Structures are given as C-alpha cells and as structure tokens.
Amino acid sequence: MPGVELRGVTLDCADPQTLAGFYGALTGMRELFSTAEFVALTNDSGCDLGFQRVDRYRPPQWPGQDVPQQLHLDFRADDLDAAEQLALKLGATKPNHQPGNGRWRVLLDPAGHPFCLTSS
Template sequence: MPAKLKLTAINLDCPDTRALAAFYQQATGLELAPGSGDDFAGLVREDGLWIGFQRVDDYQAPRWPDQRVPQQFHLDFAVDDLDEAEALVLELGAAKPEFQPGGDRWRVFTDPAGHPFCLAEG
C-alpha cells in the first residue's frame, strides 16, 4: 500500500501577508499563528492545518476567469447561509466577479490579493 499523504498547509502568494491573513482570519475565525510577519503569515485550524500567506515581489493577481494570469488554485468554503456569508466577505474586502458559473449552487469571489474562492451552502 502506498504511503498516505496528510495535508498540513495551503500557502498563497500575495503582496501583503498581514492584510491577506487578516481577511481570511476575519472570514474564518482561524487563529493567527505565532511568528506571523511581513514575509510570511499563517492561520492555523484546531487540527493543525495551516493557511499560509507568503510575500512575493512583483506579485501578479490571477485574472479569473481570464486565463492570461491563471487562478492556479482556489479555496472552497462551506457556509450555513450563502447570502449572509456573501455579505461578510464583501464587507471584508472580497470582490464578486460578474461571471458566476455555479448558478444557485455556489458563488465565486476574489480575495483582496485576487485569489478566487467559492462559497457554497453545506
């Protein structure tokens, strides 16, 4: 049997680690990891999973759905109330692209650094 891999972290490139960590901290309620700073910041979940934010010089935000600067990845979040969650992330600085391929099933947003993420009830 092959070895099993355990996901321990998801890291996002960005121009401002503290700002992007604050966005996701307020949206998810995750704790800011000790030692977070200007070059790298992290949020940690109770089970140890990290969402990391690493500063990149000359960062180019994805242009979803345009593929000239592709999305590279996206995050999906389950929410209890889609409208309430949408209001929260927009208030925190997310943007809602005009193109919404999910219909009533999910909604696509972009975080302050341009990374796409989806919200779906579940």
C-alpha cells in the same frame, strides 16, 4: 504506503498580513505564526492557511487566464448569503462571471485570488 495528509495551503500575495487578516476574519481562524514575509492561520483542523510575500506579485484574472488563477479555495457556509455579505464587507469582490447556476458563489479576495462559498 506511507500516510500522507494535507497540512496546509499557502497563497502568494503582496501583503501577507492584510490577506491573513481577511481570511482570519472570514473564517475565524487565528494567527499561528507571523513575520513580514509569511503569516500562518490555524483553527486546529490540521490544515492551516499560509500567506507568503512575493515580489512583483500579479493577481490572477477571473475568469480569464492571462494570469491563471493558480488555485482557489472552497469554503462551506451555513448561511451562504450571510457569508457572502461578510466576505464583501471584509474586502472581497464579486465578479460578474458566476458559474454553477447558483450552487456556489465565486468571490475574489483582496489579493485577487478566486475562492468559492458553497452552502453546507
């Protein structure tokens, strides 16, 4: 069987630079590549985050599925409360619907993508 590993994940959005700035500040990842249409972040883990401009982008709706979430990212945090406060300060929002009985926190990035913070 050929060796295959995940190289990266790319999120659709209206403004790649803004969304990359949000995730860069949240995770400490640095810019690897940037154009008006696409930005890539890296941290040498082997899995980069990409952000691509999509015309007429429609943000997902959480928890509803009128516009499905398409994907979500999970981040492990040493201090869950501090990570949540940082994400909110950077422009994330916290929806009322919070599944998991406090084991993780669902937030929405500035483009509306749901992502989860969980304790390490």
